[in-house]
Amino acid sequence: MPKFVIFSDLDGTLLDNETYSFQAATQALDLVRSKNIPLVLCSSKTPKEIELYKRLLDNNCPFISENGGGIFIPNTYFSKEFAYDREVDGYKVIDLGASREILLATLRSISKETGIQIRGFSDMNVSEIAHLTALDEDTAKLAMERDHSEPFIILDDEKYAATIEDKINLKGYRHTRGGRFHHILGENDKGKAVKILSNLYKSGFGDIKTVGLGDSLNDLPMLKAVDIPILVQKPGGSYDPKIKISNLVYADGIAPCGWNSSILKLFMNLD
Numbered sequence: 001m002p003k004f005v006i007f008s009d010l011d012g013t014l015l016d017n018e019t020y021s022f023q024a025a026t027q028a029l030d031l032v033r034s035k036n037i038p039l040v041l042c043s044s045k046t047p048k049e050i051e052l053y054k055r056l057l058d059n060n061c062p063f064i065s066e067n068g069g070g071i072f073i074p075n076t077y078f079s080k081e082f083a084y085d086r087e088v089d090g091y092k093v094i095d096l097g098a099s100r101e102i103l104l105a106t107l108r109s110i111s112k113e114t115g116i117q118i119r120g121f122s123d124m125n126v127s128e129i130a131h132l133t134a135l136d137e138d139t140a141k142l143a144m145e146r147d148h149s150e151p152f153i154i155l156d157d158e159k160y161a162a163t164i165e166d167k168i169n170l171k172g173y174r175h176t177r178g179g180r181f182h183h184i185l186g187e188n189d190k191g192k193a194v195k196i197l198s199n200l201y202k203s204g205f206g207d208i209k210t211v212g213l214g215d216s217l218n219d220l221p222m223l224k225a226v227d228i229p230i231l232v233q234k235p236g237g238s239y240d241p242k243i244k245i246s247n248l249v250y251a252d253g254i255a256p257c258g259w260n261s262s263i264l265k266l267f268m269n270l271d
Contacts, residue, residue, distance in 0.1 A: 003205050006032065007194050007222055009214040010043040010053060012179040016255050017235050018134060024256035028263035040064065040197060042190050042222055044178050047072060048142040067176060067185055067218050068193035069097030069148025078204045096193060097148025098186025104150055107184055110167045117155035133180065148188065151181035176218040191221025213259055217242050232258035
């Protein structure tokens with residue numbers, strides 16, 4: 001049987017939308033740990049934020065930050081050599097994203113050209129980010145330490161969202177949307193990072209089968225890049241209507257409840 005590797009979004013997928021708890025997925029997380037299946041966190045969150053959850057999950061696997069902007073691989077994780085861009089805090093890092101400075105300049109330019117008010121994390125203080133995200137202030141500070149992306153909100157969002165997305169694309173950058181914020185990115189996405197890391201796993205472990213779990217549009221590239229894509233429910237029990245893949249598995253449950261039931265069903269069926 002091939003080795004499995006699980007790639008998972010955090011917010012609204014493994015983590016509860018309001019409490020950021022993964023408690024409802026404990027049974028499946030214990031099963032994954034007992035089978036020694038790598039769980040790669042793949043999120044729009046910053047490296048520092050993801051490291052916080054890695055500690056809570058007792059997770060020593062690589063992770064993907066800022067919608068595929070960076071791949072962080074523990075220094076001794078793979079025995080074979082591979083190309084990387086830098087080393088930081090015990091990780092070999094592959095940088096895929098544009099610099100945050102360039103992205104901020106692009107957003108400011110778009111706001112000036114259109115007259116549409118855009119507020120990014122860089123325009124907000126810690127208490128404002130904490131309020132918008134429902135994070136405590138210490139965690140909100142970690143959310144501000146970004147390398148390759150900028151989350152932002154738009155005044156009169158529904159009226160202007162399509163205009164801002166078009167402007168971002170025209171300037172050669174990418175737009176995606178998570179559970180709470182719009183995001184401006186470079187050419188990176190979760191799918192590109194998942195493919196690179198999957199190839200490193202294949203090089204290190206041979207035949208693998210990949211599983212991906214997400215809930216929002218920014219997860220679509222990741223879900224397209226895995227063998228078994230799983231979509232968890234949004235609050236209220238709906239699924240993101242923009243995510244359409246022929247082999248998509250629809251989770252029976254919201255966020256960590258859906259994560260838990262899907263993983264248990266998948267691996268019980270395999271057993």
